[in-house]
Amino acid sequence: MHLEVISEKMLLAGKWRDAEKTFDVFNPQNNQLIAKVPLATEKDMLLAIEKGNEAFKTIQFPTNDRIHVLNKAADYIEKYNEDYAKTIAKEGSKTITEARGEVKRAVKTIRISAEEARRINGETINFDQNEGSENRVGYHYRFPIGVIGAITPFNDPLNLVAHKIGPAIAAGNPIVVKPASVTPLSALLLAEAFINSGLPDGFLSVITGSGREVGETLVTHPLVTMVSFTGGLETGKRIAHQAGLKKVNMELGSNSPVIVLNDANLYDAVRSCVSGAFSAVGQNCIGVQRIYVEKEIYPKFLQAFVEKTTHLHVGDKMCELTDMGPMINEKEAKRVESWVEDAIFAGAKLLVGGKREGTFYEPTVLTDVPESAKIAKEEIFGPVVIIERISSFQEAIERSNNVNYGLHAGIFTNDIEKAFHAIQHLQVGGVMVNDSSDYRIDAMPFGGMKGSGLGREGVRSSIEAMTEPKVVCFKLKGI
Numbered sequence: 001m002h003l004e005v006i007s008e009k010m011l012l013a014g015k016w017r018d019a020e021k022t023f024d025v026f027n028p029q030n031n032q033l034i035a036k037v038p039l040a041t042e043k044d045m046l047l048a049i050e051k052g053n054e055a056f057k058t059i060q061f062p063t064n065d066r067i068h069v070l071n072k073a074a075d076y077i078e079k080y081n082e083d084y085a086k087t088i089a090k091e092g093s094k095t096i097t098e099a100r101g102e103v104k105r106a107v108k109t110i111r112i113s114a115e116e117a118r119r120i121n122g123e124t125i126n127f128d129q130n131e132g133s134e135n136r137v138g139y140h141y142r143f144p145i146g147v148i149g150a151i152t153p154f155n156d157p158l159n160l161v162a163h164k165i166g167p168a169i170a171a172g173n174p175i176v177v178k179p180a181s182v183t184p185l186s187a188l189l190l191a192e193a194f195i196n197s198g199l200p201d202g203f204l205s206v207i208t209g210s211g212r213e214v215g216e217t218l219v220t221h222p223l224v225t226m227v228s229f230t231g232g233l234e235t236g237k238r239i240a241h242q243a244g245l246k247k248v249n250m251e252l253g254s255n256s257p258v259i260v261l262n263d264a265n266l267y268d269a270v271r272s273c274v275s276g277a278f279s280a281v282g283q284n285c286i287g288v289q290r291i292y293v294e295k296e297i298y299p300k301f302l303q304a305f306v307e308k309t310t311h312l313h314v315g316d317k318m319c320e321l322t323d324m325g326p327m328i329n330e331k332e333a334k335r336v337e338s339w340v341e342d343a344i345f346a347g348a349k350l351l352v353g354g355k356r357e358g359t360f361y362e363p364t365v366l367t368d369v370p371e372s373a374k375i376a377k378e379e380i381f382g383p384v385v386i387i388e389r390i391s392s393f394q395e396a397i398e399r400s401n402n403v404n405y406g407l408h409a410g411i412f413t414n415d416i417e418k419a420f421h422a423i424q425h426l427q428v429g430g431v432m433v434n435d436s437s438d439y440r441i442d443a444m445p446f447g448g449m450k451g452s453g454l455g456r457e458g459v460r461s462s463i464e465a466m467t468e469p470k471v472v473c474f475k476l477k478g479i
Helices: 042-058 063-079 081-091 096-117 159-171 185-195 211-220 233-243 266-282 298-310 330-345 393-401 416-425 459-465
Strands: 010-012 015-017 022-027 032-038 123-125 136-144 147-151 175-178 204-206 224-230 247-251 256-260 288-294 349-352 364-367 384-390 408-412 430-433 467-475
Touching: 010 042, 010 185, 022 081, 032 081, 032 185, 042 147, 042 175, 042 204, 042 211, 063 081, 063 096, 063 159, 063 185, 081 096, 081 185, 096 159, 096 459, 147 159, 147 211, 159 175, 159 185, 159 459, 175 211, 185 204, 211 224, 211 233, 224 233, 224 459, 233 247, 247 459, 256 266, 256 393, 266 288, 266 298, 266 384, 266 408, 288 298, 288 393, 298 349, 298 364, 298 384, 330 349, 330 364, 330 384, 384 393, 393 416, 408 416, 416 430, 459 467
Parallel strands: 147 175, 147 224, 175 204, 224 247, 256 288, 256 408, 288 384, 364 384, 408 430
Antiparallel strands: 010 015, 010 204, 022 032, 123 136, 136 467, 349 364
């Protein structure tokens, strides 16, 4: 069978460019070569940053133009939505159904960015509150800060890029994006939408290639005023060290807990937690990894959860009946396999799953996992969930907090007092009541505590991070 291999170009300051060398992009389901993409050099990255800074200093980009560009880009994606969905599914792990959902979210992210561009407001300041300042009046307003450097992961290759580009453009900042090398095609397709929307040259670059070759240049360059990174904790630590005295916004993953209390709606809890654990093959920063269930309902919950898990269809990601496709590559699938085997060796019980075939790893349920096991402490980023019996609500809170992450948590209960207790005491950035940890809308602040990152994403929060307040004060005569 003949397979067409696409030859892509990268976007450098509004212009499509080749490079002397290319790298290959493969479909993780069958390891077929699907594209050859430019392997950027440090010189390419330097030029993108310099052109972005030049555009920032010389091009007038008023709010009404930003709104127009953002809405046109959203219109473009809607028009070609199936092309975007097929690209996401082909280069990544998502099923075609999940990919279509991501396209819809990316459109919303960009439209919200257009709406929030209208609301980058300041406020007046009563300087006369200070004795001797009765003849002063003024205000503060927010202004764009300059070139934004963005580094994005593979698991949401369109919408997480939109979460960088949309707010940056809304705020009036140029942005240079370094997408994940395994999934660069969706980012390039998103750039196409912005170029076709009339975005001024220099305000967007998508530089493809090795993080070692171009990523450090993006992070450390003095003209890059902020680094927005989504990815792993260890890489995040390295970036924070390299960035120095500049703004850094990071979402670094999690090991998300869900608490299920005796009074919970069992059907809703099972359905939501199965989806939260295994959607996107578990390669999801807010995916359900640990479930703590009160002992009275533990057997019934466990039985229902395992039964629903066994009915998930694992297979061809382009089939609309498929619930779960492959992981992003065989290396990651082998890592998950190893973590599960280590937990079982340490005493954990395997209830379902635990088998790998190439890049496919079965949805897996473990119980009795020692808290010292790596899979209990770290982010698995794969289709594995731990379900444990707890004797009390307080035990659930303590065990939920007993990791170096704190992004999202979920709790299922009809007791409003316990819900608010969880909200106050869970060490996370978001608590989902009667829902799993795997719930997010693109307008909400998104981020966590401890090893889960710094700052908040979500369109409005990102815009605030990508702008700074400037105070203006007038000293008047004759008042």
